Amino acid sequence: xxxxxxxxxxxxxxxxxxxxxxxxxxxxxxxxxxxxxxxxxxxxxxxxxxxxxxxxxxxxxxxxxxxxxxxxxxxxxxxxxxxxxxxxxxxxxxxxxxxxxxxxxxxxxxxxxxxxxxxxxxxxxxxxxxxxxxxxxxxxxxxxxxxxxxxxxxxxxxxxxxxxxxxxxxxxxxxxxxx
Amino acid sequence: xxxxxxxxxxxxxxxxxxxxxxxxxxxxxxxxxxxxxxxxxxxxxxxxxxxxxxxxxxxxxxxxxxxxx
Amino acid sequence: xxxxxxxxxxxxxxxxxxxxxxxxxxxxxxxxxxxxxxxxxxxxxxxxxxxxxxxxxxxxxxxxxxxxxxxxxxxxxxxxxxxxxxxxxxxxxxxxxxxxxxxxxxxxxxxxxxxxxxxxxxxxxxxxxxxxxxxxxxxxxxxxxxxxxxxxxxxxxxxxxxxxxxxxxxxxxxxxxxxxxxxxxxxxxxxxxxxxxxxxxxxxxxxxxxxxxxxxxxxxxxxxxxxxxxxxxxxxxxxxxxxxxxxxxxxxxxxxxxxxxxxxxxxxxxxxxxxxxxxxxxxxxxxxxxxxxxxxxxxxxxxxxxxxxxxxxxxxxxxxxxxxxxxxxxxxxxxxxxxxxxxxxxxxxxxxxxxxxxxxxxxxxxxxxxxxxxxxxxxxxxxxxxxxxxxxxxxxxxxxxxxxxxxxxxxxxxxxxxxxxxxxxxxxxxxxxxxxxxxxxxxxxxxxxxxxxxxxxxxxxxxxxxxxxxxxxxxxxxxxxxxxxxxxxxxxxxxxxxxxxxxxxxxxxxxxxxxxxxxxxxxxxxxxxxxxxxxxxxxxxxxx
Ligand SMILES: [Cu+2]
Numbered sequence: 001x002x003x004x005x006x007x008x009x010x011x012x013x014x015x016x017x018x019x020x021x022x023x024x025x026x027x028x029x030x031x032x033x034x035x036x037x038x039x040x041x042x043x044x045x046x047x048x049x050x051x052x053x054x055x056x057x058x059x060x061x062x063x064x065x066x067x068x069x070x071x072x073x074x075x076x077x078x079x080x081x082x083x084x085x086x087x088x089x090x091x092x093x094x095x096x097x098x099x100x101x102x103x104x105x106x107x108x109x110x111x112x113x114x115x116x117x118x119x120x121x122x123x124x125x126x127x128x129x130x131x132x133x134x135x136x137x138x139x140x141x142x143x144x145x146x147x148x149x150x151x152x153x154x155x156x157x158x159x160x161x162x163x164x165x166x167x168x169x170x171x172x173x174x175x176x177x178x179x
Numbered sequence: 180x181x182x183x184x185x186x187x188x189x190x191x192x193x194x195x196x197x198x199x200x201x202x203x204x205x206x207x208x209x210x211x212x213x214x215x216x217x218x219x220x221x222x223x224x225x226x227x228x229x230x231x232x233x234x235x236x237x238x239x240x241x242x243x244x245x246x247x248x
Numbered sequence: 249x250x251x252x253x254x255x256x257x258x259x260x261x262x263x264x265x266x267x268x269x270x271x272x273x274x275x276x277x278x279x280x281x282x283x284x285x286x287x288x289x290x291x292x293x294x295x296x297x298x299x300x301x302x303x304x305x306x307x308x309x310x311x312x313x314x315x316x317x318x319x320x321x322x323x324x325x326x327x328x329x330x331x332x333x334x335x336x337x338x339x340x341x342x343x344x345x346x347x348x349x350x351x352x353x354x355x356x357x358x359x360x361x362x363x364x365x366x367x368x369x370x371x372x373x374x375x376x377x378x379x380x381x382x383x384x385x386x387x388x389x390x391x392x393x394x395x396x397x398x399x400x401x402x403x404x405x406x407x408x409x410x411x412x413x414x415x416x417x418x419x420x421x422x423x424x425x426x427x428x429x430x431x432x433x434x435x436x437x438x439x440x441x442x443x444x445x446x447x448x449x450x451x452x453x454x455x456x457x458x459x460x461x462x463x464x465x466x467x468x469x470x471x472x473x474x475x476x477x478x479x480x481x482x483x484x485x486x487x488x489x490x491x492x493x494x495x496x497x498x499x500x501x502x503x504x505x506x507x508x509x510x511x512x513x514x515x516x517x518x519x520x521x522x523x524x525x526x527x528x529x530x531x532x533x534x535x536x537x538x539x540x541x542x543x544x545x546x547x548x549x550x551x552x553x554x555x556x557x558x559x560x561x562x563x564x565x566x567x568x569x570x571x572x573x574x575x576x577x578x579x580x581x582x583x584x585x586x587x588x589x590x591x592x593x594x595x596x597x598x599x600x601x602x603x604x605x606x607x608x609x610x611x612x613x614x615x616x617x618x619x620x621x622x623x624x625x626x627x628x629x630x631x632x633x634x635x636x637x638x639x640x641x642x643x644x645x646x647x648x649x650x651x652x653x654x655x656x657x658x659x660x661x662x663x664x665x666x667x668x669x670x671x672x673x674x675x676x677x678x679x680x681x682x683x684x685x686x687x688x689x690x691x692x693x694x695x696x697x698x699x700x701x702x703x704x705x706x707x708x709x710x711x712x713x714x715x716x717x718x719x720x721x722x723x724x725x726x727x728x729x730x731x732x733x734x735x736x737x738x739x740x741x742x743x744x745x746x747x748x749x750x751x752x753x754x755x756x757x758x759x760x761x762x763x764x765x766x767x768x769x770x771x772x773x774x775x776x777x778x779x780x781x782x783x784x785x786x787x788x789x790x791x792x
Contacts, residue, residue: 130248
């Protein structure tokens with residue numbers, strides 16, 4: 001009859017197989033992280049949620065998409081109970097976009113349907129996601145974290161347009177096209 | 180169930196065997212000879228299938244959605 | 249009826265009463281989110297319902313089931329009087345008081361913050377105080393379990409603690425560690441805010457403290473299912489546990505790796521940078537190991553049983569198993585659901601890949617399948633197994649028990665497979681209703697409706713479960729007393745056993761080291777350079 005030692009030997013063989021499987025998955029995760037640059041949002045930056053209107057960056061007139069002096073496309077969004085400002089942002093396809101989001105009140109979160117864009121928006125912090133949108137069209141950008149009774153009404157649109165239709169004005173600002 | 184062996188332990192034990200405990204030990208030793216060949220096959224197949232599904236989502240859904248960070 | 253059996257029964261009945269009510273709320277919530285109408289729907293009633301559903305399932309069903317099953321296990325596995333029986337009863341009444349205190353403001357619509365709180369949203373203070381009492385009651389249970397094992401070891405020096413009790417105490421110790429995070433959040437941050445003592449909350453800190461609890465709490469819920477796999481199912485299948493040692497190793501690994509991994513819930517959060525997210529992702533990979541060890545050990549135990557019943561060939565033992573036994577059937581269905589639920593979890597924990605699914609229906613599907621599926625179906629099987637011994641009557645109908653288990657399985661798969669798919673399409677969580685006039689959302693409708701049907705089957709199964717337990721009352725008393733309850737035997741029962749696999753002293757020290765490494769700096773950062781806090785937002789209608 002199999003002894004305890006024989007039994008443990010079979011368990012050890014299985015453990016090695018499990019370890020190999022876990023190793024393979026870990027390597028694939030590393031590969032996505034290092035070769036495809038798909039990582040959790042890694043920006044660490046604080047901001048006073050009670051004084052967003054006094055900050056240079058998140059004042060109402062500075063929200064939305066803007067091409068910065070160095071050519072970088074930056075979209076700034078404020079998530080509040082229960083709306084996004086602005087409720088529609090225009091971005092060019094096939095060009096890196098930096099999305100910067102923050103909240104003056106409670107926890108919110110966003111995802112953009114059909115992409116890997118996803119971040120929590122925690123009052124006290126600026127969340128930042130870099131992404132390149134490959135498909136054009138109107139993508140949904142809902143608040144995905146419970147933020148109060150009106151949470152379900154809280155969503156915005158990311159309008160992805162081909163490069164030739166992305167025409168920023170003299171200050172570099174670009175807003176959604178009329179629909 | 181089409182198995183030739185009785186389903187519940189002591190009542191249906193065949194006559195020639197001395198005691199139910201002894202017989203149970205004999206059946207156990209017998210069953211242990213093959214075990215865990217089947218468990219390896221079953222759980223190995225399950226883990227392999229799981230990895231395949233994970234990689235399918237990884238390659239066909241996740242990577243095409245592009246880099247973020 | 250013996251007092252300890254009354255104690256166990258009181259806990260289990262309360263757990264299952266909460267469960268059936270929560271199932272009904274769950275179905276109504278699914279209707280609200282579907283294109284079909286839900287009677288009495290407003291956004292307020294929806295979030296009230298979600299809070300009640302989550303709190304009833306996550307805090308009442310689980311905690312009281314685990315306590316009741318723990319008392320039963322201590323009594324039957326150790327075969328000596330339970331120490332602190334009166335203390336245990338005090339714990340029950342304290343917990344019941346806590347449930348009433350927490351649920352009253354929910355019913356009044358003054359605590360719609362869901363069971364995960366989301367400060368700076370702030371509910372009626374009674375909601376939090378009630379939950380603190382439930383946790384305090386569970387700590388009494390932990391103390392009784394630890395005392396029971398100590399007493400047994402003193403009376404049986406050098407002998408191996410029975411595996412079921414070893415696992416129960418592993419869970420009790422893990423639970424004390426687990427609750428430290430949420431307790432600190434409630435006591436130092438949320439309750440002062442609810443009392444109006446402070447005006448702001450450090451939200452990064454509260455999220456980090458809650459994450460401390462958030463993974464291990466799921467393993468707290470899961471332990472009874474694993475105890476059933478190791479210590480009950482092999483016996484029901486007519487065989488032996490393949491390896492008692494591996495059972496102990498797995499339970500120790502759960503204790504170690506359930507805790508320092510909670511930050512995988514914060515992958516998408518801005519208050520932590522990548523270093524600690526990556527560290528805890530690595531530790532999360534390790535928590536898959538004891539689960540996969542269990543899969544193998546239980547498969548081998550079932551193989552042994554099937555072969556002892558005459559099964560032959562590589563997989564012929566599977567058909568030879570006594571699937572008519574509810575415990576065997578539930579174990580099979582539980583592992584089937586574990587395949588999908590575990591696969592979904594593997595995607596969730598995969599670091600960057602989390603961005604694809606975070607806060608989508610994928611995650612809802614994952615934990616309903618793992619907890620509501622794999623774990624709760626084993627709660628049913630455990631209840632069916634122990635009920636005859638608690639009430640002294642045999643089950644009136646095994647056929648109805650099997651039907652109930654099948655219904656639960658079918659309902660759970662029908663509900664959660666569409667949710668996984670919808671999650672990949674981007675359907676987000678915690679929404680009271682969707683605007684089906686939007687073309688993107690309109691395309692989801694058929695899948696949403698399929699999942700509603702699954703929810704209806706689940707409610708039917710929950711009601712049948714309640715009936716199956718209720719109908720014990722009508723069962724005739726047995727002519728002869730029932731054979732005493734016994735846990736499964738292992739192929740080789742442990743005789744001499746290393747102290748490390750017979751107690752938790754050393755493992756506690758290792759948990760402390762791991763927690764310090766995983767959570768030390770992530771928590772300290774909020775005190776080293778405090779970030780700006782957020783203003784408290786009351787949702788209970790009280791003046792700010
Ligand atoms: Cu929101």
